[in-house]
Structures are given as structure tokens and as C-alpha cells.
Amino acid sequence: MNRTFGKKLSTSVTAAALMFGAGAFASQDELEPVLNAPSDKTLSYDWPMLKVGTGTYEEGPTGVTVFQFEEKALVAVDVRGGGPGTVNAPYMDLGYNYAELDTIVFSGGSWYGLEAVTAVATALKDDGIRDGNAFSLEPNIAMSVGSIIFDFGSRRLNEIYPDKRLAQAAFRAAKTGTFPLGAHGAGRFAKSGGFFGCNAFSGQGGAYREIDGVKIAAFVIANPYGAITRRDGSLAACYEAEGWPEGTLRTPDLMQGFPASRETGKSAAEDEAASSKNTTVSMIVTNQKMDPADLKRLAVQVHTSMARGIQPFATQYDGDVLYAVSTGELEEPKFYSPDLGVMASEVMWDALLASVPEQQKATTPDATVRHSAAELEAYAGDYHFSQFASLSISAEGGKLFAKASGKRKVYGIEHEQATELKPVSQGEFMVPGRYPLTLRFGQGGNLVINPGHWEQTGKRSPAR
Known part of the structure; x- marks a missing residue:
């Protein structure tokens, strides 16, 4: 490229961004983080060990969700789908038997949002919570892991992404006991069901149970190519196509009727092209002490179970990642890993269903309205x-x-x-x-x- 032309192009784009104000921006430094925004639906949980902070740039809108553990925890990961974006996943797969995890970060912004994960690690160091000592008997270096979802493309008209400043602000605003459900945090502009053209709005979900002293919490950022499905087989949310059968729409009917169930006529507005870049990132947490092998199997079992609530699941166009965490507070195990996996799988399905917000309604033209x-x-x-x-x-x-x-x-x-x-x-x-x-x-x-x-x-x- 001609250097002079490149310089002129860069200057003109910046000038345009400054001129257009709210519709475009010259720098993300102008954006104001919105932290722990109120939600119509909120999960309440009793677990002081676990804190959560959410942050958004409403101009996107896009955001980040930060999970912080008050003491280091043991973590395993299960990665599926054709397009994952993670930080530190290979290290987690080594299966070392000591607790190192401080935070798990979920972010919008596709691979650009991975900046949020490492930003939280540096915040832990900058705030004096962790240091650079990785060689003592109890390593004190910060370990932050995390994953991203794709929320660009046809769904929003800008490329604002969750950056270091937003992630660190969300981390410092983290608190225990509450978790906003729906289109918040990393799920601020998530969608679901693009495989069938549903393009329904989605978000972040959470669920919590305590059984005989064993705590289980599930959190998910649901942005799947497949359709979110209730336990009775009905679609949790979908903008239905003309010609689909009236009444309760069931995912099994769409699956069995494929590919005809996806073939519809298209108007200009319908040609919005369902996003074919998706990801569902999730986390299951228990206070029961587990060794790395059992924790890994828990991750695999719960992740596999999610194919019931998302159909189809883990396609080439999804980057699905699940983290399994043991805080180790309950020293004596109450449940074998497969039994715990069954209960955790049901909690995760609850979390997945809780991610679906109230859908935006279409307006209706009014022939009596006149404009001069x-x-x-x-x-x-x-x-x-x-x-x-x-x-x-x-x-x-x-x-x-x-x-x-x-x-x-x-x-x-x-x-x-x-x-x-x-x-x-x-x-x-x-x-x-x-x-x-x-x-x-x-x-x-x-x-x-x-x-x-x-x-x-x-x-x-x-x-x-």
C-alpha cells in the first residue's frame, strides 16, 4: 500500500468518527463502563467464596462477566465446537493437583475480547491481591482464564469490544450473592437459534442448588447457533418463519423436519442472515473437593448434557467451552462424580433457560399515520x-x-x-x-x- 494513501485513509476515518459523534467513535477511551446494571430477573445465591461483576459498554452494546474466587480453586476445562477462543486452556488440561484459579472471565467482542481475561490477571497484581511469585510452596501468581463469544456481524452496527478498562472495572465491582440474568455482561448482545433462522435474543443465565451441604452453581453465556430448548421440547425463544405450524413450536419438529424447516421466503428485512459465528461459554462450580481427573469428567459430563438444552450443539460454527471448578470447601465428598454430574447437568439446564430475556416485539404499520x-x-x-x-x-x-x-x-x-x-x-x-x-x-x-x-x-x- 502507498504510505501516503494509507496515512490519508487513517486520518479521514478518525476525522469521520469524531464528526459523527454517538454513531461512531474515535477511541474507546470515550466510553463509560456501566457496572452491575440492574436486571428484571436476578439469581440469588448463598456462597461468599464466589463473587461476580458485570460491565458493559452500552454504545455497543457489549460486555464482560468476571467470576472471582476469594481463595484459589481447582479448575478443569472442556472445549468443543469449531471456533473456541480461550486463555490458558492448554495449561488447565495438564491436570495439576493444586488450586491455582483466581478468576474466570467471559467476554463479548470475539478474539478482541480476550484482552479482558489477561486484564483481570493484571488487576489482581496491581491491587496487591497476587504478586509474581510462582515458585513458593503456595504460588501467589494470578491465574485468570476465560473465553469469548462472537457478538459482531449482523447483530450490531459497530465493533466496540470489551477492553482492559472495562474488564478491570467489572472485576473491582464484583460482589457475592446476586447475578443478573438475561442480556447483561458478556451476554449483552447474545443471540440464539441462528441455525433455524430464529435470531432470538439471549444472554447470561445462572442457577444454584444446595443438596445435603453440597453447593452447585451454574453460569452460562448462551450465544448458540442451535436453538435453546425447554425440557418439554419447546423452543425457549424464536422469531418464527412464515409457514411454520401454529401453536407450540418444538425443537424436535424442526430437527426432524430439516432441511425443509429452514427453508423460507425472504423479504429485505428477513435477509438479515442469521449469524453463523456463535459460542456458548459456561461454568459449573461445586464446593465438594475433587481431584483433577474427577473434575475433568464432571466438565465433560455436564458439557455433553447441554446438547439437550441447545439443539444442535457444538457445531463447526460454535466455540463452546465449559469450566468446572471445585472450591474444595467441603473436604469429605458427598457424591460420586457421575452422581454429581447428573445434578450439575440439571442445574446447568436451569441456567441455560434463565439466560433467555423477554424478546423485542415488532411494531405494526399504521395506515392512518400521515407525514407531510x-x-x-x-x-x-x-x-x-x-x-x-x-x-x-x-x-x-x-x-x-x-x-x-x-x-x-x-x-x-x-x-x-x-x-x-x-x-x-x-x-x-x-x-x-x-x-x-x-x-x-x-x-x-x-x-x-x-x-x-x-x-x-x-x-x-x-x-x-
Whole structure:
């Protein structure tokens, strides 16, 4: 590449990011971490040894979930699927029989989010909790492990990722006893069921049981290519395709009816292309003391059981990873490893179901809503969501139209063919299709797509 051209390109992108404000950004240093955000649904658990902190960048939105153990714990890992992203997985597989684990970190942002894992390790050192001594009888060096999910692609219109600053803030905000369920932390923009085109919103789930003094906790960031399935076989969440049978939709019916169950006609909005890059990362924790071999088998058994709650599971396009942790507080084992595995598997299924938030509802066009020509012209312009995604809005013949004008299409709105926006209310429009696609023009020149918990905000560029 010509060096001068490369320099000019970099400068122009940065200038554009500064100009477009909320819809794009020049540096993640401008973003404000949101820590332990309140949730409509929360898991309560009684386990002082285990603390959890969540952090998000709402501009993404994307986030990180940090699990901290007050004393070092023993850990094993089971890795499946075709695209895992982990830190320190090979070391865990060596099976050393002493406790070294301090934290497990789950993050959005694909491989960029792995920065969050090592950032928590340095926070442990910087805060004086651990040091660099790895050679004493009881090593005091920080051990942080973790995994990422893919939350880019068609689901959000920017490439903000959980970074060192966000991860360390979430770690320092960690507390025990509560865990927010749904679209929070690393699960802030997770989705499920892309295999069948469901594209349902997902998130992080947790469940906890205590049986005869044995504590079992399960945590999961559910972002699977397969569909999350209840114990009765019904889909936990799905944006259903036209032509699917009415009534309770069951995953076994979709599996048995494949590939016909995935073949549907596509409108512009439906061509949002289900994400084919997914991952479910999870953790099972018990206070029962276990040796490395038993802990490894627990990881394998529980991970295998998750194929009941996610169908299909561990595909080429998933990067599934499960961590099994023993805090060793209960010295005398109460259950054999297979028995503990059965109970832990059920707790994990509970956690998986708890990850599903209330789904975003599609708006309905209203034929009685009228916009004057002047109002429609006022909405026309270019709206920038990031240096990758922009929309060009135009008014013609008493109607409003949208075209993608950046490098990528915008939720099924293409570059070549204009998509008509149907009025819903004053300043609000929608595109019919399988998935919710609402556009709201607001004050200050903003355009919000799918207003609400997963909204994407674009800034209008100045008129020339």
C-alpha cells in the first residue's frame, strides 16, 4: 500500500468518527463502563467464596462477566465446537493437583475480547491481591482464564469490544450473592437459534442448588447457533418463519423436519442472515473437593448434557467451552462424580433457560399515520452508526426509503435496492419481515434502530 494513501485513509476515518459523534467513535477511551446494571430477573445465591461483576459498554452494546474466587480453586476445562477462543486452556488440561484459579472471565467482542481475561490477571497484581511469585510452596501468581463469544456481524452496527478498562472495572465491582440474568455482561448482545433462522435474543443465565451441604452453581453465556430448548421440547425463544405450524413450536419438529424447516421466503428485512459465528461459554462450580481427573469428567459430563438444552450443539460454527471448578470447601465428598454430574447437568439446564430475556416485539404499520412532504424531507439524510455502517434516507412520492451507504448492509437494508419504511407513528417507521426492524427519528439528528434494550444509534451527518 502507498504510505501516503494509507496515512490519508487513517486520518479521514478518525476525522469521520469524531464528526459523527454517538454513531461512531474515535477511541474507546470515550466510553463509560456501566457496572452491575440492574436486571428484571436476578439469581440469588448463598456462597461468599464466589463473587461476580458485570460491565458493559452500552454504545455497543457489549460486555464482560468476571467470576472471582476469594481463595484459589481447582479448575478443569472442556472445549468443543469449531471456533473456541480461550486463555490458558492448554495449561488447565495438564491436570495439576493444586488450586491455582483466581478468576474466570467471559467476554463479548470475539478474539478482541480476550484482552479482558489477561486484564483481570493484571488487576489482581496491581491491587496487591497476587504478586509474581510462582515458585513458593503456595504460588501467589494470578491465574485468570476465560473465553469469548462472537457478538459482531449482523447483530450490531459497530465493533466496540470489551477492553482492559472495562474488564478491570467489572472485576473491582464484583460482589457475592446476586447475578443478573438475561442480556447483561458478556451476554449483552447474545443471540440464539441462528441455525433455524430464529435470531432470538439471549444472554447470561445462572442457577444454584444446595443438596445435603453440597453447593452447585451454574453460569452460562448462551450465544448458540442451535436453538435453546425447554425440557418439554419447546423452543425457549424464536422469531418464527412464515409457514411454520401454529401453536407450540418444538425443537424436535424442526430437527426432524430439516432441511425443509429452514427453508423460507425472504423479504429485505428477513435477509438479515442469521449469524453463523456463535459460542456458548459456561461454568459449573461445586464446593465438594475433587481431584483433577474427577473434575475433568464432571466438565465433560455436564458439557455433553447441554446438547439437550441447545439443539444442535457444538457445531463447526460454535466455540463452546465449559469450566468446572471445585472450591474444595467441603473436604469429605458427598457424591460420586457421575452422581454429581447428573445434578450439575440439571442445574446447568436451569441456567441455560434463565439466560433467555423477554424478546423485542415488532411494531405494526399504521395506515392512518400521515407525514407531510416537509416532514419526510426533514428525515432525509445520511446517518452514520460507525465507520462500517451508514444509512441514506430519502423521501419520494410521499414515502420514505432507506439504503445502506456504508461498507455493510444494515439489518437487511441493502445497498442496491431502496427499502420502503412504513409509518408506525410520527417519526417512527418499520420494515415488515420476520425480525423486528423499527426506525425512530429523534431530536438532535439521531436515528435509532430497534429502540429499547438492543438499540443502535446513528448520527446524522451535517448537510453540505
